[in-house]
Amino acid sequence: MNHSLVEIQDLTHTYPDGTEAVHRVSLRIRNGESVAVVGANGAGKSTLLLHLNGSLIPQNGTIRVGDVHITKATLSDIRRTVGMIFQDPDDQLFMPTVAEDVAFGPISLGLAPEEVERRVTAALHQVHATHLRDRPPYKLSGGEKRLAAIATVLAMTPDILVMDEPSSNLDPRARRALIELLAGFRQTKIIATHDLDLVLDLCERTVVLREGRIMADGPTSDIFAADRLLAESHLEKPLRLQACPVCSRRGPMTAPLPGFGRNSNPDEPEGNRARQ
Amino acid sequence: MHMADALLSPAIGGTFWAASAGAIAWCAKKVQQGLDDRNVPLMGVLGAFIFAAQMINFTIPGTGSSGHIGGGILLAILLGPYAALLTIASVLVVQALFFADGGLLALGCNIFNMGFLPCFLAYPLLYKPIAGSGKSRRRIAIGAIFAAIAGMQLGAFGVVCETVLSGISALPMHTFLWAMLPIHLAIGLIEGLITASVVTFVWQARPEILDCAAGAHPQSSAPITKVLICLAVAAALISGVCSWFASKAPDGLEWSIARVTGQKELAAPLAGIHGSLAGLQEKTALLPGYGFRNSGQEPAVHLEGQSAWPAVDPGATVAGLVGGGLTFLLIIWLALVFRKRRRAA
Amino acid sequence: MPTIESAFFELHRLDHLAAQDSVIHRLDARIKVLIIVAFLVCVISFDKYEIAAMLPFALFLIVVLGLGGIPSGFVINKLILVIPLAVLIGLFNPIYDQQPLMQLGAVTISGGWISLFSLLLRFCLTVGAVLALIATTGFNTVCMALEQLGMPAVFAVQLLLLYRYLFVLVEEGQRLDRARKLRSFQGRGLGMRAFAPLIGNLLLRTLDRSQRIHLAMRCRGFDGAIRTCRLRRLNSRDVLVLVVAGGVLFAMRVFDGPSLLGRFVTGLLA
Numbered sequence: 001m002n003h004s005l006v007e008i009q010d011l012t013h014t015y016p017d018g019t020e021a022v023h024r025v026s027l028r029i030r031n032g033e034s035v036a037v038v039g040a041n042g043a044g045k046s047t048l049l050l051h052l053n054g055s056l057i058p059q060n061g062t063i064r065v066g067d068v069h070i071t072k073a074t075l076s077d078i079r080r081t082v083g084m085i086f087q088d089p090d091d092q093l094f095m096p097t098v099a100e101d102v103a104f105g106p107i108s109l110g111l112a113p114e115e116v117e118r119r120v121t122a123a124l125h126q127v128h129a130t131h132l133r134d135r136p137p138y139k140l141s142g143g144e145k146r147l148a149a150i151a152t153v154l155a156m157t158p159d160i161l162v163m164d165e166p167s168s169n170l171d172p173r174a175r176r177a178l179i180e181l182l183a184g185f186r187q188t189k190i191i192a193t194h195d196l197d198l199v200l201d202l203c204e205r206t207v208v209l210r211e212g213r214i215m216a217d218g219p220t221s222d223i224f225a226a227d228r229l230l231a232e233s234h235l236e237k238p239l240r241l242q243a244c245p246v247c248s249r250r251g252p253m254t255a256p257l258p259g260f261g262r263n264s265n266p267d268e269p270e271g272n273r274a275r276q
Numbered sequence: 277m278h279m280a281d282a283l284l285s286p287a288i289g290g291t292f293w294a295a296s297a298g299a300i301a302w303c304a305k306k307v308q309q310g311l312d313d314r315n316v317p318l319m320g321v322l323g324a325f326i327f328a329a330q331m332i333n334f335t336i337p338g339t340g341s342s343g344h345i346g347g348g349i350l351l352a353i354l355l356g357p358y359a360a361l362l363t364i365a366s367v368l369v370v371q372a373l374f375f376a377d378g379g380l381l382a383l384g385c386n387i388f389n390m391g392f393l394p395c396f397l398a399y400p401l402l403y404k405p406i407a408g409s410g411k412s413r414r415r416i417a418i419g420a421i422f423a424a425i426a427g428m429q430l431g432a433f434g435v436v437c438e439t440v441l442s443g444i445s446a447l448p449m450h451t452f453l454w455a456m457l458p459i460h461l462a463i464g465l466i467e468g469l470i471t472a473s474v475v476t477f478v479w480q481a482r483p484e485i486l487d488c489a490a491g492a493h494p495q496s497s498a499p500i501t502k503v504l505i506c507l508a509v510a511a512a513l514i515s516g517v518c519s520w521f522a523s524k525a526p527d528g529l530e531w532s533i534a535r536v537t538g539q540k541e542l543a544a545p546l547a548g549i550h551g552s553l554a555g556l557q558e559k560t561a562l563l564p565g566y567g568f569r570n571s572g573q574e575p576a577v578h579l580e581g582q583s584a585w586p587a588v589d590p591g592a593t594v595a596g597l598v599g600g601g602l603t604f605l606l607i608i609w610l611a612l613v614f615r616k617r618r619r620a621a
Numbered sequence: 622m623p624t625i626e627s628a629f630f631e632l633h634r635l636d637h638l639a640a641q642d643s644v645i646h647r648l649d650a651r652i653k654v655l656i657i658v659a660f661l662v663c664v665i666s667f668d669k670y671e672i673a674a675m676l677p678f679a680l681f682l683i684v685v686l687g688l689g690g691i692p693s694g695f696v697i698n699k700l701i702l703v704i705p706l707a708v709l710i711g712l713f714n715p716i717y718d719q720q721p722l723m724q725l726g727a728v729t730i731s732g733g734w735i736s737l738f739s740l741l742l743r744f745c746l747t748v749g750a751v752l753a754l755i756a757t758t759g760f761n762t763v764c765m766a767l768e769q770l771g772m773p774a775v776f777a778v779q780l781l782l783l784y785r786y787l788f789v790l791v792e793e794g795q796r797l798d799r800a801r802k803l804r805s806f807q808g809r810g811l812g813m814r815a816f817a818p819l820i821g822n823l824l825l826r827t828l829d830r831s832q833r834i835h836l837a838m839r840c841r842g843f844d845g846a847i848r849t850c851r852l853r854r855l856n857s858r859d860v861l862v863l864v865v866a867g868g869v870l871f872a873m874r875v876f877d878g879p880s881l882l883g884r885f886v887t888g889l890l891a
Binding site for chain 3: 286314597604
Binding site: 050053055075076079080083084086088090091092093094095096097104105107108109136137138139152153156 | 636761781782784785786788789830833834836837838839840841842843844847848
């Protein structure tokens with residue numbers, strides 16, 4: 001699978017107030033890859049992500065997803081291929097119950113009621129949230145909201161998952177469960193985050209953004225070894241890689257904590273790490 | 277200034293329900309035709325915003341008491357009249373269902389007073405001409421203040437009219453007006469000041485939002501005729517009901533005198549049904565002696581007459597008291613039974 | 622006037638009650654809406670001097686609330702919150718309406734007092750009825766019922782979205798309010814000068830949120846219309862319930878039960 005799935009070329013985006021959020025960014029992402037996009041606040045991560053499913057149309061440069069270039073005309077195709085998980089799940093869950101919210105996308109696609117129902121059940125099952133089905137979104141905890149939001153996207157059966165800060169506002173246990181869950185997904189993943197420990201667990205490749213430009217792009221282990229690059233980009237080495245007398249002995253390959261491996265596939269993250 | 281179910285007569289409640297339902301249907305059509313699907317989430321969250329904004333109180337200068345924003349004119353300025361009416365109506369529905377502000381049947385009156393009047397009178401006739409195309413901060417502020425005051429006065433006037441016409445409260449019209457209008461002038465002024473400062477704040481921070489609202493809903497020129505037609509229809513409806521009502525019940529006091537002397541009776545709004553039922557009831561009277569004093573001469577009035585306290589018939593009074601007391605005891609007993617059942621469960 | 626904070630606490634409580642299960646909860650929402658509307662119309666169509674004849678409606682309400690498992694304390698609290706308004710308006714009745722209407726031994730009771738108590742009873746019945754509907758049905762279901770009873774779909778979606786974001790935004794408003802209060806001393810900073818930018822900021826954030834929600838909708842194929850899930854079709858049992866309840870209400874409205882009962886009892890005693 002060397003065919004690149006997403007190809008961004010010379011993307012530049014300037015906001016109406018004159019801020020240049022993204023400057024001549026070029027990126028190729030292969031099918032099945034997990035790519036982290038990291039950088040300081042305001043480095044252009046969100047702007048880049050918003051381009052990936054056509055929420056922003058490229059002003060300069062091009063984006064190709066599969067065989068389709070992102071333009072106004074191809075938006076509906078793009079949005080079926082690229083699923084976007086927002087930073088605040090409250091923005092994404094706007095229907096009265098979780099099940100209706102998950103069904104929103106499939107119904108909008110014009111699928112038959114049976115197929116909608118099948119997809120809703122499958123998506124909720126995939127995120128282990130079948131029990132949340134009839135609950136209203138405002139009664140969910142932060143972690144449950146996140147799961148529901150992911151299910152709404154999975155119900156569209158996207159090939160690519162784009163996530164903005166998936167681990168923000170989660171308690172440690174919910175965060176761990178989320179990492180396990182995401183590690184089990186076979187879709188191509190593009191994750192913008194400040195949570196570098198999560199990157200270590202999920203992404204074999206990391207792109208560092210600074211002031212709208214790509215500073216580095218390479219294997220996660222290499223990036224995290226470059227102390228100077230991290231410092232310049234307002235980042236910090238993941239805690240697990242810092243020289244703590246306990247952690248450094250155990251190293252980054254720590255197995256998932258016992259008790260959090262609920263329904264997860266422990267081989268998958270190991271496999272990812274082996275490639276680092 | 278929510279109108280409550282308990283203060284309404286069915287005729288007034290029904291009329292305003294019909295008027296407001298029509299207004300909602302019309303605005304829903306307009307919003308759908310607008311083809312700007314950004315409005316769907318925008319209206320939803322702005323409705324919720326009104327509640328959130330009401331969480332935050334401010335101290336009213338000089339009084340020490342605190343107030344909060346009502347938001348009707350603010351919504352009209354941000355959304356244009358059609359979407360604003362729907363949003364205000366949705367806020368009122370939530371208030372009626374959850375906060376016991378108003379009620380289901382009074383919704384018609386409330387949507388009319390707090391939605392229709394500000395959106396389709398105060399906004400197009402005051403805010404739009406004064407604020408113009410929204411290029412001057414001062415004009416926006418003055419327009420917002422005047423529109424808010426006018427909207428509030430119109431709404432208060434609506435409440436008074438609806439209450440007096442319903443005849444449940446014995447307050448005479450002029451006394452009620454004297455109580456309501458000055459207070460609402462003050463409330464309207466404060467609402468206007470707040471609306472003006474919030475709108476100018478938004479205008480300074482993000483001018484495109486107001487431009488967008490103004491541009492997306494051209495309302496200033498042509499639709500004025502529509503507004504006027506709409507008002508004429510509403511006025512005709514209301515005056516129709518009023519005159520019908522007035523001819524039946526010239527005035528609250530006279531009405532009650534007539535009731536006491538039993539000479540002149542008010543036909544219930546459902547007179548037709550009641551009349552025929554009263555006839556039926558006469559034929560199938562359950563208890564001998566339950567015959568009503570006037571039933572022979574005025575069958576159509578049977579029901580209303582029966583429910584009045586016939587002062588000249590002490591027997592009926594005692595019967596009413598005894599029966600009412602027994603029913604009341606039954607209510608208490610049932611409440612206790614259910615309470616016990618709940619405890620046990 | 623209840624404070625908005627406590628009102629929101631109640632909101633959660635109502636939501637919780639609506640999630641229970643009972644005979645009343647299981648009734649079709651459309652049927653419940655229709656019955657409650659019939660109930661309200663009956664109650665407000667009573668003459669303004671009527672008290673006893675309205676009591677059977679209280680009985681009806683008690684049965685509904687009891688079967689629906691709604692705690693009486695909850696209902697009473699709610700009534701206590703609204704009764705001051707009723708008293709405020711009703712108190713003018715004894716002043717303006719002094720026609721003697723009832724003779725009880727030596728005591729003459731004026732029409733104003735009777736209509737005041739009638740008004741209070743109306744308040745309790747109408748508020749209680751709406752409470753019974755929402756506490757046994759839930760807001761979203763009521764909305765869908767109303768939509769199927771002919772409310773425009775745009776308005777139904779508006780209500781659903783409003784209710785969804787009510788919780789999110791009210792919490793935001795509460796946080797802002799708390800943050801401001803914590804830094805205000807002797808009431809300074811609570812005036813209108815600081816208020817406008819505060820509300821303005823909340824408004825801007827709300828507008829941003831609406832853009833993000835729109836984006837999220839577009840990402841999932843939103844084309845301007847939201848399809849709400851529809852309630853099941855009415856069956857004969859629903860219709861039967863409607864007919865029976867409607868019949869009971871109608872009978873209670875037409876026949877003055879307490880009066881009949883009173884005459885019967887006094888007849889027995891005499």
